[in-house]
Amino acid sequence: MKNAKEILVAALVLAVGSAHGQEDAAAQVGLMVEKGIESLEWGLLLEAEGAYSKTGDTSASDIVLATVEFVADAAVNDWLSGHVGLLWEEDSTENNILDEGFITMGGGEAFAVFAQAGRFYLPVGNFETAFISDPLTLELAEINQSSVMVGYDSAWISLAAGVFKGNDEEAVENVYAAADFFISERVRCGVYFLSDLMETGSQSGLGITEKNAGAGAFANLYLGAFMVNAEFVSALEDDGLAGTPMAWNFEGSMNFAGAWAAGLKVEGSDDLYSADGRYHEYGFGGVVSYGFQEHAAIGLEYMRLLGDSGEDDADLVTLQLAFEL
CATH class of the missing domain: 1.10.10 (Arc Repressor Mutant, subunit A)
Structure with a gap:
């Protein structure tokens, strides 16, 4: 049969x-x-989360299916491949689950030069983290757009640059560029530039029509079971709303006792807004997780968030159960 x-x-x-x-x-x-x-390769990620927060005398709690993600990659030969990514997030992407879809020509072990076209996350930011919650750098700079990109990959450097059309524009007017340096097995760092930071996921909802370029840099240090991440990203001018949005993140994490992991971090922002309001100015906290099975893990995170006044200070506790194939 x-x-x-x-x-x-x-x-x-x-x-x-x-x-x-x-x-x-x-x-x-x-x-x-x-x-x-x-050649088809696929992956599935499920994340269920329970959260408790307290701001002043007000407390809140919630249970959500935070993530349902499916990705598939297929290559018809050494230089042509396709990728599809579906993402469902409760209260966020329920009405549009097509997260990524792009074609790649070149790249991989056979070709150093590549070209990519479709919808994908632009190489603006690193955002590597051991935490359940997203770092403020991601909140400011993450961008997913339909784009055409060209690049070059080697053992020690990765270069990429491309163009895309903004959400409320009539022509392709935006550019981006990124360079990653693999200095050694223990050190990776990079820089990136975006011609309009107001097109990112958080900033595009502010109604700002004037372009405002942004740039950032990151460094990752790998020391056996230990890892240190640092990243900084900022607009280059006033955004026309409240200033010059900026964010930074610094964290350290480690794996221990086989399936356990833990991390500490501190982060900050300035003039950072989204359609939902202003992000906290400082945050610090810790996370611990346990991979109790090859495809499943449970994690617990605590974050202390500090605003521009004592009334905005908050405590946030998140418990996550994750399943990945």
């Missing part, structure tokens, strides 16, 4: 052969499809 892969390949080959009446063309397409299916 044929498996699902064999049946799918046979159906596609038959369809192409019937449409064109050329057995050779059908066979070639069939081989490409079969290779694409055989």
Whole structure:
């Protein structure tokens, strides 16, 4: 009895052969499809979270399915591949789950130069973290847009640059560039530039139409079971709302006793707003997690958030159960 892969390949080959009446063309397409299916790699991530917060005398709690993410990659040959990413987040992306979809030509072990087209997260920011909550640098600079990008990868450097059209623009007017340096197995650092920081996920909802470029830098240090991350990103001018948005994050984490991990961090921001309001000016806290099974882990995080006045100070505790394939 044929498996699902064999049946799918046979159906596609038959369809192409019937449409064109050329057995050779059908066979070639069939081989490409079969290779694409055989190279298919996929992943699934589920995250359920319970949270408790207290701001002044006001407390709140919630339980959410924070993340349902599915990704798939397939390559039809050494220089052509495709990627699809679906993301569902409760109260966030429920109405549009297509997170990424792009085609890559080149790259990998066979080609140092590559080109990529589609919708993807632009290489603006590193955002590496051991915490459940996102760092403030991600809140400011993460951007997911339809774009065309070219780049170069080697063992010690990765370069990328591209263009995209802003949310309320009539033409392709925005550019970005990034450089990552793999100094050694223990040290990675990088810099990046975005011609309009007001197009990122948090800033695009502020209604600011004037362009405001942004830039950032990061460094990751790997010392066996220990890791240190530092990142800084800022707009280059006043955003026309309340100042020059800026964010930074510094954290250290370690793995111990096999399946355990723990981390500490401190972060800060200035003039950082989103459509939901102002982000905290300082935050510090810790996280601990335990991988109780190869594909599952549970984590507990505490963060102390400090605003521009004592009334804005908050305590946040998050418990997360994660499942990943």
